[in-house]
Amino acid sequence: MSYRIGSGVDFHKLAEGRDLWLGGVKIPHHKGATGHSDADVLLHAICDALLGALSLGDIGVHFPDTDDSFKNIDSKILLKRTFDLIKKEGYSVVNIDTTICLELPKIKPYVGAMRKVIAAILEVTEKDVSIKATTTEKMGFAGREEGLVAYATLLLFLKDS
Numbered sequence: 832m833s834y835r836i837g838s839g840v841d842f843h844k845l846a847e848g849r850d851l852w853l854g855g856v857k858i859p860h861h862k863g864a865t866g867h868s869d870a871d872v873l874l875h876a877i878c879d880a881l882l883g884a885l886s887l888g889d890i891g892v893h894f895p896d897t898d899d900s901f902k903n904i905d906s907k908i909l910l911k912r913t914f915d916l917i918k919k920e921g922y923s924v925v926n927i928d929t930t931i932c933l934e935l936p937k938i939k940p941y942v943g944a945m946r947k948v949i950a951a952i953l954e955v956t957e958k959d960v961s962i963k964a965t966t967t968e969k970m971g972f973a974g975r976e977e978g979l980v981a982y983a984t985l986l987l988f989l990k991d992s
């Protein structure tokens with residue numbers, strides 16, 4: 832079998848006074864995501880999709896929030912370490928499709944930078960990284976700006992097969 836599909840989802844609360852990191856990019860906003868790491872919901876969803884594609888568990892297994900070495904860690908490091916696990920198994924990424932659900936801020940101006948960051952880490956081109964965004968039309972926790980969600984789906988390809 833040369834192809835493997837993976838999916839990931841992640842949630843974080845939003846709070847005043849935290850930095851908002853999304854897709855490895857710091858976005859100016861009065862609220863940011865809370866969590867043990869920098870709480871980058873998009874990069875965490877991609878980590879889970881990578882791990883899921885090879886049935887390697889989830890991000891909590893590999894980077895437990897009880898481990899102080901991961902406190903406030905840059906999630907780009909977590910994504911790089913996760914991708915190293917995938918590479919060790921001989922796989923590379925074909926493409927990634929993601930969706931972020933949040934009410935505010937508008938992330939469109941930052942999507943290009945996010946795609947660049949993610950493509951560089953996962954050794955694909957920017958064209959292979961899709962980042963979409965939607966509001967929930969003010970419904971639920973995302974609509975009330977209490978939190979945000981990211982979904983990721985990706986395809987891996989076994990090289991030399």
Ligand SMILES: [Zn+2]
Pocket residue numbers: 841842843866870871872875
């Ligand atoms: Zn997370």
